[in-house]
Amino acid sequence: MRLSIALLSIAVLLTPTAATAHAVEPPPPAVRDFGNGPERNEEAAGVSAETLRAPTEEPYGYSHERDRGYPRQNQLPIPGENPADASIKLGLVPYHGIAPRLNDLQRRSKRVSAEIIGRSYQGRDLYLVTVTAPESREEAREQSRLRDRIQHDPAAAARDRGLPRKYKAPLFVNNNIHGNEWEGTDAALRVIEELATSTDPEVADLLSRTRLYFNVTANPDGRVNGVRVNGAGFDLNRDFVTASQSEVRAMRQVMIDTQPVTMIDLHGYVNGTLIEPTTPPHGANYEYDLFIRNTYANGLGMEAAIKALGHTPEADGVYPPQIPFRDSDEGWDDWPPIFAPQYAPFHGAVAAHTVEIPLRVNGSDYINLPVDELRRRSGINTAIAAAAIRATYGFVRARHDQLIADQIEVFRRGAAGEPSRTVPLGIVPGFGSEDVYNTTFPRAYVIPAGGGQRSATAAARLVDHLIANDVEVGQAKRSFRANGRTYLAGSYVVDMRQPKRGLANVMLEAGTDISPRVDAMYDISGWSHALLWGATVDGVTSLQAQAEPVKAAAPTGSVPKGHGPLALKVIDAKEVMALNALLAQGVAVTWANDGTAIIPATARQAAHTVSDRYGVAFTPAGTAAGTPRGIAAGAPAGTPVGAPSGTPTGTLAGTATGTPLSQVRIAAATSADELFTLRELGFPVTPISTATLNSGFDWSGTDVLFVSSGLSYTALNPTAKAALDTFLASGGVVTRGSTGAAFNTAAGLLTATSVAGRGDANGVARVVSSTGPVGSGSPGYSFVYSPRWFTGLGPEVTVEQAYATEGPLVSGHWRPNPNGTGGQEAAKGQAAVVSGRDERGAAVVLFGTEPMFRNHPKGLFPQVARALYWSASVTGAAVTTP
Numbered sequence: 001m002r003l004s005i006a007l008l009s010i011a012v013l014l015t016p017t018a019a020t021a022h023a024v025e026p027p028p029p030a031v032r033d034f035g036n037g038p039e040r041n042e043e044a045a046g047v048s049a050e051t052l053r054a055p056t057e058e059p060y061g062y063s064h065e066r067d068r069g070y071p072r073q074n075q076l077p078i079p080g081e082n083p084a085d086a087s088i089k090l091g092l093v094p095y096h097g098i099a100p101r102l103n104d105l106q107r108r109s110k111r112v113s114a115e116i117i118g119r120s121y122q123g124r125d126l127y128l129v130t131v132t133a134p135e136s137r138e139e140a141r142e143q144s145r146l147r148d149r150i151q152h153d154p155a156a157a158a159r160d161r162g163l164p165r166k167y168k169a170p171l172f173v174n175n176n177i178h179g180n181e182w183e184g185t186d187a188a189l190r191v192i193e194e195l196a197t198s199t200d201p202e203v204a205d206l207l208s209r210t211r212l213y214f215n216v217t218a219n220p221d222g223r224v225n226g227v228r229v230n231g232a233g234f235d236l237n238r239d240f241v242t243a244s245q246s247e248v249r250a251m252r253q254v255m256i257d258t259q260p261v262t263m264i265d266l267h268g269y270v271n272g273t274l275i276e277p278t279t280p281p282h283g284a285n286y287e288y289d290l291f292i293r294n295t296y297a298n299g300l301g302m303e304a305a306i307k308a309l310g311h312t313p314e315a316d317g318v319y320p321p322q323i324p325f326r327d328s329d330e331g332w333d334d335w336p337p338i339f340a341p342q343y344a345p346f347h348g349a350v351a352a353h354t355v356e357i358p359l360r361v362n363g364s365d366y367i368n369l370p371v372d373e374l375r376r377r378s379g380i381n382t383a384i385a386a387a388a389i390r391a392t393y394g395f396v397r398a399r400h401d402q403l404i405a406d407q408i409e410v411f412r413r414g415a416a417g418e419p420s421r422t423v424p425l426g427i428v429p430g431f432g433s434e435d436v437y438n439t440t441f442p443r444a445y446v447i448p449a450g451g452g453q454r455s456a457t458a459a460a461r462l463v464d465h466l467i468a469n470d471v472e473v474g475q476a477k478r479s480f481r482a483n484g485r486t487y488l489a490g491s492y493v494v495d496m497r498q499p500k501r502g503l504a505n506v507m508l509e510a511g512t513d514i515s516p517r518v519d520a521m522y523d524i525s526g527w528s529h530a531l532l533w534g535a536t537v538d539g540v541t542s543l544q545a546q547a548e549p550v551k552a553a554a555p556t557g558s559v560p561k562g563h564g565p566l567a568l569k570v571i572d573a574k575e576v577m578a579l580n581a582l583l584a585q586g587v588a589v590t591w592a593n594d595g596t597a598i599i600p601a602t603a604r605q606a607a608h609t610v611s612d613r614y615g616v617a618f619t620p621a622g623t624a625a626g627t628p629r630g631i632a633a634g635a636p637a638g639t640p641v642g643a644p645s646g647t648p649t650g651t652l653a654g655t656a657t658g659t660p661l662s663q664v665r666i667a668a669a670t671s672a673d674e675l676f677t678l679r680e681l682g683f684p685v686t687p688i689s690t691a692t693l694n695s696g697f698d699w700s701g702t703d704v705l706f707v708s709s710g711l712s713y714t715a716l717n718p719t720a721k722a723a724l725d726t727f728l729a730s731g732g733v734v735t736r737g738s739t740g741a742a743f744n745t746a747a748g749l750l751t752a753t754s755v756a757g758r759g760d761a762n763g764v765a766r767v768v769s770s771t772g773p774v775g776s777g778s779p780g781y782s783f784v785y786s787p788r789w790f791t792g793l794g795p796e797v798t799v800e801q802a803y804a805t806e807g808p809l810v811s812g813h814w815r816p817n818p819n820g821t822g823g824q825e826a827a828k829g830q831a832a833v834v835s836g837r838d839e840r841g842a843a844v845v846l847f848g849t850e851p852m853f854r855n856h857p858k859g860l861f862p863q864v865a866r867a868l869y870w871s872a873s874v875t876g877a878a879v880t881t882p
Ligand SMILES: [Zn+2]
Pocket: 178, 181, 267, 268
């Protein structure tokens, strides 16, 4: 079926909610719920975010050491009993009940090992259970050697015909990544117990030839709280290219360390049970011929196992399973590697599935249905999830040697640098030209050192991110030439002849504008660490560099010798963090609207500390200010489109003049991901909403109001409106998106008409920046989701950034609305970010782009910071020097 994102709300209404189940109703269309998508414009992080605990650094107790056999049993600490755990109402295991059960199983069986692999945002332990036949230390070592060989010497592994017989096939079962899709956890515990205690010789055979890894609950915060997201408000199943959350970093590490040949990710709720493989478009960086054969085969196996349970619409309201690849045309794709099963293939999974179990127990059903009905549903869901797990381990047992051989082939093609393969039509029934997606791999990516690099700090972050994803990165010991230019010694090289080249490419390629090929996409369609993370990255077609592998990026922080004041150009998120750290200490910073902070000579020691901590480079004030380091080199589209305005003190132009700046305190009506990012950048943020303002809010501690979600000016009561109007005479305002634009209009701030692009449009867009206080120093690309632009600008309004007249979409999906409006054509050359002073005094910046989306586009965060510094400094909101 065809689905568009505009239809989502209708689809949700179609979901059966009747307590008198069992009635024969048509199954609802297959849709995935959004997480941190367009609904971010309505649902503010709000008050709940104030109660969040600070992020905890996860301890890594995870032991894939070579020198231990199996079992590797650990007495898991038992969390305090929580009677409010949302699982209890459903008759499912509460989070605090998991560790006792695993401890008990470890006591009862030598087949079960439980480990803590990290912590959730709110500090709960994450459990990995390994189920396998006991192994001696030598056997475990041999398994590690074979795994290394498969990844790092795949050509030799492919020649070793005996290898698959000697190697235990790893299978990864991921559960409960959406906290209010509970039953995967319960099914996993059931299957672990069965396998641990079974006397069936087939189980003994299975466990002698496989290792089964269970992430018992990937999202314990959400499980306890009864919500989709983790404690930070993030949809973890959208975070795999960014890995902003500790839970995702733990899953990533499991995939790297265990190298599963197959993985399933248990979700809910779609009736009938939905089983991947998916509709097109298919990610172009997978070895899709290997992937689709295995994924489809296991999908059919899971379908048969679920059908064998005998549920029917008439008997219990359960519809037969559906497989989007076979049963739908569009709308459930495997294009972006933001989902767990779309990320695992890059670490060698040749079958990977989202499985959506059928009967809804969350949302309004959780609140409204009788407990008996909820438990009836959760019981059926658990049985179906368990059947999916059993079918999958049966599949791994049956195809053991072939799955291992196929994984070896994935890595072999990567290491050999073979071109992207065109999958033959009909490789599985129904595989047609609409399913064929290819890419072109460059010979290497170079992340330049020296003047060719837009930001050495951003380059270091990107290198560390690639390494954390198990991508091999080298550093050139001498200068070299490629694509007709010279790269200095110290440049980083990502050689695309490597086993995980698919993962390297999916992060570093610009991506594709797939608008012409499909109408409906499930989630984001564009992303690019090369274009959005602030560093210069070049794809090159030849490579003669001598590069030595690195385990981490080289340090980038520096402070020039001498005794004078220092300048810090704020073009990267790390520079924002460093500046905010200095402001938090009360350093008397001067802010110039070209985006440079001047640090007095008296704060040189503090500058040394933050330089070291954040890897930022200070320059002597008076020389570097006004000449940003290599801006032009990394940003091809850097032509000014408007003159700066509202800069009462002028720019620095080589002298330490500007506006005094102290810490910028923010009141934010914003989505959870933006709140997370603002706090990560070091801004003190108080979450607000319409409700908090209506119940009385003291504006005296606020310098800038940020509005993107959950605040309606027209819904404020007269007292709240009056208090806000008083603030607007002297404060700053930064807004984003539809909620922000509506606030601007209702509050009578800037003269600008906000125009909406198509609501589901998203991706990487070419932009052209001005030399204004926000645009100055911006990259030539931005990220959009439900893009907007501004027309009918008043004389007080400056264009900080505009959509390019070429494109503007580089990669992603952006079609016009059916009536022809809202497309790329309409956006060409239009203002995407504007600034200006309201006649009452407020300094206002409006974003039509998405510079903090899901914490991903790290190279765009400084635009938001510059907007905040500018609006605070020119209004005098944050000038009181402590
Ligand atoms: Zn889900």
